[in-house]
Amino acid sequence: MSEPTPIAQEAEQWFAGHWDPTRPLGEWWRDLADSGFAFPQWPEGFGGRSLGRRDAKAVQQARRAAGAYGPPNGVATFLVAPTLLTMGSPEQQQRYLPGIVDGTTPWCQLFSEPSAGSDMASLGTRAVRDGDEWRVDGQKVWNSGAHYADFGILIARTDPELPKHRGVTYFLIDMRQPGVDVRPLREMTGDAAFNEVFFTDARVHDDDRVGAQGDGWRVAMATLSFERDPSNAGLGDTAAFYEADLSVAVGEHARAEAAAADGFSIAMAGRAGEVFQGAMECGDSSGAVMRDRLARLAAERAVMSWSSHRGTASMKAGRQPGPEVATLKIGGAETGRQTRDIGLEALGAAGMLWGDDVPDGGLFHRYAMFTPASSIAGGSDEVLRNSIGERVLGLPREPDEAERRETPWNELRRS
Template identity: 45%
Template sequence: MSQDQHQPDDARTAALRERVAAFLAAHDPAGTDRLDFLRARFDAGLAWVHFPEGLGGLDAPRALQSVVDAAFAAAGAPDNDPRRNGIGLGMAAPTILTVGTDEQRQRFLPPLWTGEEVWCQLFSEPGAGSDLAALATRAVRDGDDWVVTGQKVWTSSAHTARWAILLARTDPDAPKHRGLTYFVCDMTAPGVEVRPLRQLTGEAEFNEVFLTDVRVPDAHRLGAVGEGWRVAQTTLMNERVAIGGHAAPRESGMLGRVAATWRDRPSARTAESHARLLRLWAEQEAFRLAGVRLRQQLAAGAPGPEGSAMKLAFARLAQAGSALELELLGEDGLRYDDWSLRRPDLVDFTGREAGYRYLRAKGNSIEGGTSEVLRNIIAERVLGLPAEPRTDKDVAWKDLPR
């Protein structure tokens, strides 16, 4: 496929469809074990088509991924259950591809894509708040290993994860952004303890993770020692695109639920709620079209700060839409069927009760970067406004007040 980079788009698309058809002829979705089918699809370069050959891809344009996915879906082929491993697929995989060694790519990418190994993210800490670079989890070199001790929080999927992307401090004498190193952490290693965090919804989708003298091989370090902040930017940019930049049809997601409630409850309609619904619809459509443009940019390169704007808009629209739906439903919107402590594998934003949607949407402006931090990123990196003064920029982390 890499030899066809200069073909016209229609010829390249046709060649890719032929490749998928040949694969399906050799691997009947109805008669092949699901995991065997997914492994074969990865080996055939039909997992991430824009990844290199041998790593699930064909060195093809990213825009052709939709062609492949549509062909497999039309054939009734099994997928890799992407919602179950969103952190792995949307954040860990592009980071490993960008900065990982050949050995790391070969070890981690295949079972990540097939869903055999779920991933989580050990970034946030209770003492660092929105200032990720102020994190205190320490990693100390001991021969061929690093010994990691600290606490992480708000860790989605930690209770099901096999691996974690981990940011830890390796040099407390350096300024906070320059003393960090990025690792892959085995969530089954001795010293890793996962505890549920009960949320406003009643369930424990998130966790807190305690790391006590956890040994991480230096072979599981991603990037150079002290370059963790730079590597983390690759992860964070991809995270915001994964949350807010996905393809969506018109009137989908939270807006679709609000519109359905509006149509089903004519007695609840008012001129004021009608105006709010129209405004939400227009803003959602602008958001959807901006997502189309963002994906076109992704097809030409890596994600940039524009993903922060998409994630910011996603959170605001989800919260505004769920609030309007609750008002339209009145007292029925307060009903919530299950307040028991559950630890779900998947987060279902729109398939649950309206009360759940309203409560869960509150977290959208926190997860994946708080809305306040994202506004700063947009101001500085998109609009070119002056940066906020940072008096701690060149101060050693160990000398910062805590």
């Protein structure tokens, strides 16, 4: 066995001396951020230490070995922060990243619209310049955590006379202002993690524009590349998309979180493997056919992990994420479906139930109910396959797509 690296030893000592489950959650998250062990791969001063992936993993292992609760998780940490770190201005990084790394500022994503989901570039939410501000009007939908978010990442149309991909600008918008109306959407799981959001004369200062005016599509594609890489889920092993009470003892918070996790949080916090293992222990996984399916699933997960490492290395080398992120998203959805099917088969009738009397507390059922969303959220499998065909394999676009891409947005036929 190799000797622990200096950073691993430092992390072990730090967690041994600082982890205390009776501390308030907010205090623990601040301490973790100040140490640089919250998000070790991020830059110093923003909850990290600019570590490579191997050293960052050693820090995470040291935290888990100490039984310490992880850093914040959700839209803020796996979408907003990476986007600001790669494309935000220094002022935006200084203004917004501290509240992300210590969990005091929750965020949401405001991209999809009722008539602009798979074809997101057709979005119709307008942002009109008004002095130093932009006036925003329109509707977004399928917005995770919008009901408690303080801020949102928004793409809006700023020039309707340009083709649909070119007249879009990327903003950071205050969700607490009067012009923002958030309405929850109830899912088949019984939860309401998603929302629809209406903007009526909402305001955004031009300082909160990310990138140049009209360059929002490029920035949004970078954000989606982070969303489509499954390795971005589970940065801290904490639940995603929930409103945390920072005054509660961190140990008490962790116990309540584990007991109340919905399918969305289980999937996005990277807990699918843990919940799946619980289902295997409660169910019957002894047959030869079942063992073969488990082996195949393990192999596919390993391939996914290696592909993710390649993508991360490419980004750290300063290259834009390539089309390979689409294969990661599709692969993640497929392994999710396999995980669901194998787990439900192992659990048998118990897989249809949830509640305290179910062997695994019903956690796997919640995860299984959420699984279909993984083939839709962040880009449907069908759209991503088109993207792979066109950008990777060089296949021709749909007959009228080239013309549509060059037609001004306000001349396009829309539903």
